[in-house]
Amino acid sequence: MPENESARTGQRSRRASRPGIRRLFPLLAATVTGSILATPATSTPVRPEETTLASFYEPAADRIPGTHGSVIQIRPLTGDPALAGARNYLLMYRSIDMRGNPVAVTGTLAVPDSTPPPGGWPLISWAHGTTGVADACAPSQDTSPDFPAHDYTSMVRRVQERWVAAGYAVAQTDYQGLGTPGPHGYLIGTAEQRAVTDMARAARQIDPDIGTRWVAVGHSQGGQAAVFTDAEAQQWAPDLQLLGAVALAPASHQGIGLQASQLASTAGVAGPLAPLTGGAVSFLPLIIRGAQTVAEVDPVRFLTPRAQSMLDEADDRCIGQLRQPDSWGGLNADDVFRRDGDAAALIRVLNENDPTALSFTQPLLVLQGRADTTVPAPGTEAMVVRQRASGQPVQYHAYAGVDHRGVLDASFDDALDWVNRRFGR
Known part of the structure; x- marks a missing residue:
């Protein structure tokens, strides 16, 4: 879907001001051919480069075109965000955005610091x-506790270290546009899938001891990405063998949630219905920014003047900061939505990126906490019911008393057992 630049005027000024970025994308689009999508990444090891951490995230323009899933540069990692018991790398690799342009994406890779099993390390x-x-x-x-999302990312790393201890290489993408030039397609399923899958290809190029078989695992936004990966990755990267995906508390029914929030505001019952909308208010500026990467979404059509004035906070604040009382966390639906507003364009994008109606042949494991108020269990269960009704291979486990982040630890043994069986371990 084409991006409408006029709808985003003034909303990405910080990123757009980077030298040459606006001129770069049309040039790169002209240089990309269909062969980029089909050529597998080489498994020849890539050597680390001497770069400063700050400059690592700003690649030279002439280095970005190339095969999706191929490595641009790497450097070894020590300390956060490295995982214990592994050789760790910070890497930049190539992917393709929703406009067909090559983009640079960053992420991390942890390879167990021991002898690989026959067939190579299984990859998460x-x-x-x-x-x-x-x-x-x-x-x-996230190199220190000062990182604005450290409370979440450090928790995830402890879980990932358990995967490393169980004998898995673990790669984690930042997604397109997080850390690197260009916008981040928040909740745009195909863009997320490409980042996740191309990371798997890049991991093998860095360390050929990583095998060709892999599983996608994701939480929350990443849970949605995992379902899209299950549906699309094998076609995107036929040189690898996807064995399935694990989706923890996957975001779904976002369009319905947004409609519910808007209707609740119109009816004057926003407070009582807040638990059913998944705390959407604090996530709304991120949802809008993500939708604007693929469609013309004009917030003036549905946001109140107060909410419009706060939208740019998404461009320099992370979710924990947006949830604070002095930011979007201090608003309710009545403060956000115009009673006569038209959010149809935004709702359409969310519905198009709902994982509920996807088709896939590889198995999917869905794990959900019943006390989750961020991604409420009824929405996840509705997704699973529909997927099963359409014949999709889905297993589901729910955990009583477990909240949104708690599911990471609570479900680990079930996830490990399921993934082990996928790999025949």
């Missing part, structure tokens, strides 16, 4: 949950 390509859409929110930039 991890899709992280919501951190934000600002470059500063990229998980690979």
